[in-house]
Amino acid sequence: MPIDKRGLLCAAAALIVPWRVATAHGEKKHDAAPVKKEQQDWGIAGDARAVRRTVDVRMLDTMRFVPDRIDVLLNETVRFKARNTGRVMHEFVIGTRAENERHAALMLKFPDMEHDEPYMAHVPPGKTGDIVWQFNRAGTFEFACLIAGHYQAGMVGKISVTAK
Numbered sequence: 001m002p003i004d005k006r007g008l009l010c011a012a013a014a015l016i017v018p019w020r021v022a023t024a025h026g027e028k029k030h031d032a033a034p035v036k037k038e039q040q041d042w043g044i045a046g047d048a049r050a051v052r053r054t055v056d057v058r059m060l061d062t063m064r065f066v067p068d069r070i071d072v073l074l075n076e077t078v079r080f081k082a083r084n085t086g087r088v089m090h091e092f093v094i095g096t097r098a099e100n101e102r103h104a105a106l107m108l109k110f111p112d113m114e115h116d117e118p119y120m121a122h123v124p125p126g127k128t129g130d131i132v133w134q135f136n137r138a139g140t141f142e143f144a145c146l147i148a149g150h151y152q153a154g155m156v157g158k159i160s161v162t163a164k
Protein backbone atom coordinates (compact mmCIF):
# COMPACT_ATOMS: atom_id res chain seq x y z
CA MET A 1 0.00 0.00 0.00
CA PRO A 2 1.52 3.37 -0.98
CA ILE A 3 1.98 5.74 1.89
CA ASP A 4 2.04 9.50 1.52
CA LYS A 5 5.10 10.13 3.63
CA ARG A 6 4.58 13.85 3.95
CA GLY A 7 0.94 13.44 4.93
CA LEU A 8 1.98 10.91 7.50
CA LEU A 9 4.58 13.24 8.98
CA CYS A 10 2.17 16.15 9.09
CA ALA A 11 -0.43 13.98 10.78
CA ALA A 12 2.15 12.83 13.31
CA ALA A 13 3.24 16.40 13.96
CA ALA A 14 -0.37 17.48 14.35
CA LEU A 15 -0.83 14.91 17.08
CA ILE A 16 2.05 16.38 19.03
CA VAL A 17 1.16 20.04 18.53
CA PRO A 18 -2.56 20.04 17.92
CA TRP A 19 -3.25 23.74 17.95
CA ARG A 20 -0.93 26.07 16.11
CA VAL A 21 0.84 23.87 13.58
CA ALA A 22 -2.25 21.86 12.80
CA THR A 23 -4.30 24.92 11.86
CA ALA A 24 -1.62 26.11 9.45
CA HIS A 25 -2.04 23.11 7.17
CA GLY A 26 -5.61 23.72 6.11
CA GLU A 27 -5.24 27.40 5.40
CA LYS A 28 -4.83 29.20 2.15
CA LYS A 29 -1.75 31.27 1.45
CA HIS A 30 -2.03 34.54 3.28
CA ASP A 31 -2.07 36.75 0.19
CA ALA A 32 -5.68 35.61 -0.21
CA ALA A 33 -6.91 35.85 3.36
CA PRO A 34 -6.44 38.72 5.82
CA VAL A 35 -3.71 38.14 8.37
CA LYS A 36 -5.18 36.75 11.55
CA LYS A 37 -4.43 38.87 14.56
CA GLU A 38 -3.86 36.52 17.41
CA GLN A 39 -2.12 37.77 20.54
CA GLN A 40 1.12 35.92 21.21
CA ASP A 41 3.45 36.25 24.16
CA TRP A 42 5.84 38.12 21.81
CA GLY A 43 3.31 40.47 20.19
CA ILE A 44 0.62 40.51 17.56
CA ALA A 45 0.35 40.78 13.76
CA GLY A 46 0.89 44.44 12.90
CA ASP A 47 -1.02 46.86 10.75
CA ALA A 48 1.04 47.98 7.72
CA ARG A 49 -0.29 51.54 8.15
CA ALA A 50 1.26 51.70 11.63
CA VAL A 51 4.76 50.94 10.38
CA ARG A 52 7.23 53.76 11.11
CA ARG A 53 10.37 51.68 10.87
CA THR A 54 11.71 49.00 8.58
CA VAL A 55 14.49 46.69 9.71
CA ASP A 56 16.55 44.89 7.09
CA VAL A 57 17.97 41.57 8.20
CA ARG A 58 20.23 39.39 6.08
CA MET A 59 20.14 35.62 6.39
CA LEU A 60 23.42 33.89 5.68
CA ASP A 61 24.41 30.30 4.92
CA THR A 62 26.90 30.59 7.77
CA MET A 63 23.74 30.21 9.90
CA ARG A 64 23.80 33.80 11.05
CA PHE A 65 21.50 36.79 10.91
CA VAL A 66 22.93 40.25 10.29
CA PRO A 67 22.14 42.14 12.45
CA ASP A 68 21.52 39.62 15.22
CA ARG A 69 20.27 42.13 17.76
CA ILE A 70 17.28 44.47 17.40
CA ASP A 71 15.94 46.89 19.99
CA VAL A 72 12.28 47.82 19.80
CA LEU A 73 10.08 50.20 21.77
CA LEU A 74 7.02 48.76 23.45
CA ASN A 75 4.00 48.95 21.11
CA GLU A 76 6.17 49.74 18.09
CA THR A 77 5.09 48.17 14.81
CA VAL A 78 8.08 47.06 12.77
CA ARG A 79 8.35 45.85 9.21
CA PHE A 80 11.06 43.24 8.85
CA LYS A 81 12.63 42.64 5.47
CA ALA A 82 14.43 39.33 5.80
CA ARG A 83 16.73 38.90 2.84
CA ASN A 84 18.18 35.49 2.10
CA THR A 85 21.60 36.13 0.57
CA GLY A 86 22.55 32.45 0.78
CA ARG A 87 21.98 29.42 -1.41
CA VAL A 88 19.69 27.44 0.86
CA MET A 89 16.25 28.11 2.28
CA HIS A 90 16.07 30.14 5.48
CA GLU A 91 13.34 31.34 7.79
CA PHE A 92 12.70 34.35 9.94
CA VAL A 93 10.49 33.37 12.88
CA ILE A 94 9.76 35.66 15.81
CA GLY A 95 8.98 34.05 19.16
CA THR A 96 9.95 33.49 22.74
CA ARG A 97 13.02 31.37 23.28
CA ALA A 98 10.84 28.58 24.72
CA GLU A 99 8.51 28.63 21.72
CA ASN A 100 11.36 28.64 19.20
CA GLU A 101 13.19 25.84 21.00
CA ARG A 102 10.06 23.73 21.04
CA HIS A 103 9.31 24.44 17.39
CA ALA A 104 12.94 23.86 16.32
CA ALA A 105 12.95 20.46 18.02
CA LEU A 106 9.78 19.59 16.13
CA MET A 107 11.31 20.71 12.83
CA LEU A 108 14.28 18.46 13.51
CA LYS A 109 11.90 15.50 13.88
CA PHE A 110 9.67 16.48 10.97
CA PRO A 111 11.81 18.48 8.49
CA ASP A 112 9.04 18.56 5.85
CA MET A 113 6.51 20.01 8.24
CA GLU A 114 4.79 23.04 6.77
CA HIS A 115 3.98 26.00 8.91
CA ASP A 116 2.79 29.50 8.25
CA GLU A 117 1.95 32.24 10.70
CA PRO A 118 2.07 36.05 10.56
CA TYR A 119 5.24 36.03 12.70
CA MET A 120 7.21 33.89 10.26
CA ALA A 121 8.63 34.14 6.75
CA HIS A 122 10.07 31.29 4.68
CA VAL A 123 12.59 32.78 2.34
CA PRO A 124 14.11 31.01 -0.68
CA PRO A 125 17.65 31.95 -1.80
CA GLY A 126 17.80 35.43 -3.30
CA LYS A 127 14.35 36.41 -2.00
CA THR A 128 13.14 38.74 0.72
CA GLY A 129 10.49 37.87 3.27
CA ASP A 130 8.21 40.52 4.71
CA ILE A 131 6.73 40.57 8.22
CA VAL A 132 4.80 43.36 9.96
CA TRP A 133 4.70 42.76 13.69
CA GLN A 134 3.60 44.85 16.63
CA PHE A 135 5.57 44.36 19.82
CA ASN A 136 2.88 45.00 22.42
CA ARG A 137 4.59 42.87 25.08
CA ALA A 138 7.81 43.93 26.77
CA GLY A 139 10.57 41.40 27.11
CA THR A 140 13.41 39.64 25.38
CA PHE A 141 12.47 37.60 22.35
CA GLU A 142 14.15 35.82 19.49
CA PHE A 143 14.07 35.73 15.75
CA ALA A 144 15.20 32.38 14.49
CA CYS A 145 15.56 30.10 11.53
CA LEU A 146 13.79 26.88 12.43
CA ILE A 147 14.83 24.86 9.40
CA ALA A 148 16.21 21.55 10.66
CA GLY A 149 19.69 22.08 12.06
CA HIS A 150 19.84 25.85 11.49
CA TYR A 151 18.59 26.94 14.91
CA GLN A 152 20.86 24.34 16.50
CA ALA A 153 23.80 25.82 14.54
CA GLY A 154 23.10 29.21 16.09
CA MET A 155 20.85 30.86 13.52
CA VAL A 156 19.11 33.06 16.03
CA GLY A 157 18.98 36.72 16.99
CA LYS A 158 17.68 38.73 19.90
CA ILE A 159 14.84 41.25 20.04
CA SER A 160 14.63 43.42 23.10
CA VAL A 161 11.33 45.21 23.68
CA THR A 162 11.32 47.96 26.28
CA ALA A 163 9.12 50.90 27.29
CA LYS A 164 10.63 54.37 26.74
Ligand SMILES: [Cu+2]
Residues within 6 Å of the ligand: 063, 089, 090, 091, 145, 146, 147, 150, 155
Ligand atom coordinates in the same frame (compact mmCIF):
# COMPACT_ATOMS: atom_id res chain seq x y z
CU1 LIG B 1 18.37 28.97 8.05
